Amino acid sequence: MEKQPRLLSSQLSLQNRVCDVTLNCVVLTWKERETTKKRVSGSFLGSSRAAGSHCVPVCEIIAVQETTEACQSNDAGRWQMVPQQPSESEQHAFTVSYVERMRGHRWRCSEVTFHCTDWRLCQQWIQTIKEQLSQLTSRPKSLLVYINPYGGKQRGKWIYEHKVAPVFSRASISTDVIVTECANHARNHLKKEADLKKYDGVVCVGGDGMFSEILHGLISRTQCDSGVDENCAETLVPSALRIGIIPAGSTDCICFATVGTNDPVTSALHIVIGDSQPMDVCSVHHNNTFLRYSVSLLGYGFFGDVLTDSERKRWMGPARYDISGVKTFLSHRYYEGTISFLPAADIFGTPRDKIKCRSGCSVCQKQSTEKLTEEEREGSYGVWRVTRGKFLAINAASMSCACPRTPKGLSPAAHLADGTTDLILIRKCSRLDFLRHLLRHTNKDDQFDHTFVEVHRVQQFRFTPKHWEGGSELDLCESKNRLFGQICRQQPVCGCAPAHSSWNCDGEILPQTTIHVRVHCQLIKLFARGIEEKTVFEDPYTLCAV
Numbered sequence: 069m070e071k072q073p074r075l076l077s078s079q080l081s082l083q084n085r086v087c088d089v090t091l092n093c094v095v096l097t098w099k100e101r102e103t104t105k106k107r108v109s110g111s112f113l114g115s116s117r118a119a120g121s122h123c124v125p126v127c128e129i130i131a132v133q134e135t136t137e138a139c140q141s142n143d144a145g146r147w148q149m150v151p152q153q154p155s156e157s158e159q160h161a162f163t164v165s166y167v168e169r170m171r172g173h174r175w176r177c178s179e180v181t182f183h184c185t186d187w188r189l190c191q192q193w194i195q196t197i198k199e200q201l202s203q204l205t206s207r208p209k210s211l212l213v214y215i216n217p218y219g220g221k222q223r224g225k226w227i228y229e230h231k232v233a234p235v236f237s238r239a240s241i242s243t244d245v246i247v248t249e250c251a252n253h254a255r256n257h258l259k260k261e262a263d264l265k266k267y268d269g270v271v272c273v274g275g276d277g278m279f280s281e282i283l284h285g286l287i288s289r290t291q292c293d294s295g296v297d298e299n300c301a302e303t304l305v306p307s308a309l310r311i312g313i314i315p316a317g318s319t320d321c322i323c324f325a326t327v328g329t330n331d332p333v334t335s336a337l338h339i340v341i342g343d344s345q346p347m348d349v350c351s352v353h354h355n356n357t358f359l360r361y362s363v364s365l366l367g368y369g370f371f372g373d374v375l376t377d378s379e380r381k382r383w384m385g386p387a388r389y390d391i392s393g394v395k396t397f398l399s400h401r402y403y404e405g406t407i408s409f410l411p412a413a414d415i416f417g418t419p420r421d422k423i424k425c426r427s428g429c430s431v432c433q434k435q436s437t438e439k440l441t442e443e444e445r446e447g448s449y450g451v452w453r454v455t456r457g458k459f460l461a462i463n464a465a466s467m468s469c470a471c472p473r474t475p476k477g478l479s480p481a482a483h484l485a486d487g488t489t490d491l492i493l494i495r496k497c498s499r500l501d502f503l504r505h506l507l508r509h510t511n512k513d514d515q516f517d518h519t520f521v522e523v524h525r526v527q528q529f530r531f532t533p534k535h536w537e538g539g540s541e542l543d544l545c546e547s548k549n550r551l552f553g554q555i556c557r558q559q560p561v562c563g564c565a566p567a568h569s570s571w572n573c574d575g576e577i578l579p580q581t582t583i584h585v586r587v588h589c590q591l592i593k594l595f596a597r598g599i600e601e602k603t604v605f606e607d608p609y610t611l612c613a614v
């Protein structure tokens with residue numbers, strides 16, 4: 069890697085230890101000078117980092133500020149260093165706050181305070197670091213925050229006030245905060261009222277349902293402002309504003325699948341440093357009319373039924389999904405219908421790939437630009453295929469849908485931003501086989517390695533339930549009684565279960581079952597970076613080899 073010219077290099081004092089501190093355009097490093105160490109209770113005082121050496125990329129510095137005596141932290145460690153400088157010289161100090169990586173993709177805001185003998189040197193350090201930070205133009209300065217006070221365990225407000233607001237304030241980000249008063253408050257405000265020119269991004273404090281509101285508000289507003297009709301447009305206009313997700317819901321799958329953890333402080337730090345992760349959005353249509361957008365799961369059958377049942381149990385909080393999951397599994401309902409789909413070309417890979425979508429994913433990057441060759445572009449237009457049958461579940465995952473329930477996700481190899489969705493068809497099978505399939509979501513075994521599971525990576529798909537074919541949804545309502553007789557004969561196990569399920573669209577129930585789904589590549593951007601490879605955590609020094 070190219071060596072960067074030094075901007076500043078000084079000997080500064082850190083907790084009574086002398087350090088060589090260096091700043092270039094890319095990293096801030098500090099390294100303890102050789103010191104006499106005193107043995108205290110059998111071990112040595114020192115940094116956990118290699119040879120007392122630390123390295124922080126400038127892009128991961130949150131802020132720098134002059135430190136007053138009251139702010140200085142004490143060295144409470146079991147080790148003691150022989151002071152190298154007289155204490156009267158430590159009158160001037162500055163504190164750098166930066167991102168520190170913890171286990172499980174969590175980030176924390178750490179601080180280091182350097183002491184200087186000279187006021188001017190102290191100011192020079194503060195000024196130079198500030199100048200470096202001001203050049204990071206992707207960082208937001210002003211955010212519009214929506215809090216759902218009733219999502220998940222109803223801790224959205226508390227989480228924002230105690231975990232997130234202090235981080236934003238440390239980074240000097242200004243915020244306008246709206247605590248929602250009813251469902252669709254955030255969506256309507258974004259769509260019709262919000263003065264979006266004032267902001268660099270929108271923050272969603274809540275779960276996947278709250279995120280969906282913000283997604284809908286922002287996309288609709290962008291189309292409206294650009295004169296695009298959501299009903300018929302093949303191409304939608306991407307939104308200029310990024311969305312940050314502070315997880316405070318029940319599943320929080322979009323946060324988990326784009327950051328690697330559901331942790332409010334980690335998400336706040338991704339927002340502060342101005343991360344950017346493009347994301348695919350599916351538009352769902354019925355009879356050429358736009359219904360909804362989806363970024364995670366579109367599920368008919370099992371996941372539709374789980375959601376329908378769980379909505380009646382909202383008062384239970386996140387546990388509702390477990391109860392409804394077991395109940396739906398036991399009911400073992402299957403549904404007949406026809407799926408037609410437009411497969412993605414080979415260059416997009418398959419849902420059974422071993423390669424996963426990770427931070428800086430090359431597959432997604434390829435789709436983001438005009439990097440596709442003419443040949444690849446030609447090859448990306450496929451031919452529609454049709455399949456019909458009896459299905460326990462029909463799932464379309466536009467991203468992995470990883471969440472604490474299934475850390476590898478519903479479709480572990482799905483890409484966040486490749487312009488495709490993974491269609492997963494679970495054909496009718498025994499309860500035991502279905503249980504085996506479900507359990508594989510929670511362990512390392514391949515959940516697609518069953519004869520009754522079929523997977524396709526697609527750009528578009530259509531679904532028509534059997535009793536809909538040739539008719540309209542209204543026809544069904546009118547002939548409901550006649551149909552239910554027939555249905556119960558077909559599925560005697562369920563007593564009088566309906567022959568149709570509902571679509572679970574990112575946790576919202578769709579009223580229509582006959583749908584046409586189209587993937588819009590990278591329609592929105594999040595303040596995230598995708599899940600980082602383990603190596604970044606194991607060896608942060610690879611970042612600092614400059």
Ligand SMILES: Nc1ncnc2c1ncn2[C@@H]1O[C@H](COP(=O)(O)OP(=O)(O)OP(=O)(O)O)[C@@H](O)[C@H]1O
Nearest residue numbers: 219220248249250274275276277278317318319320
């Ligand atoms: N003030 C409010 N009162 C009632 N409902 C609200 C309010 N604000 C938002 N909502 C609605 O609450 C629903 C659920 O919210 P949210 O997604 O935050 O939590 P969750 O359902 O527990 O989590 P998840 O979606 O991750 O399962 C959303 O669909 C949203 O439209």
Ligand SMILES: CCCCCCCCCCCCC/C=C/[C@@H](O)[C@H](CO)NC(=O)CCCCC
Nearest residue numbers: 276319321364365389393469473506509574575
């Ligand atoms: C008997 C053993 C069972 C083991 C089951 C493991 C399989 C779990 C897969 C979970 C996949 C979640 C996909 C995410 C969907 C979200 O858009 C949506 C909104 O938050 N959540 C649900 O619909 C909530 C869906 C909850 C389903 C349980």
Ligand SMILES: [Ca+2]
Nearest residue numbers: 348466483488
């Ligand atoms: Ca995708």
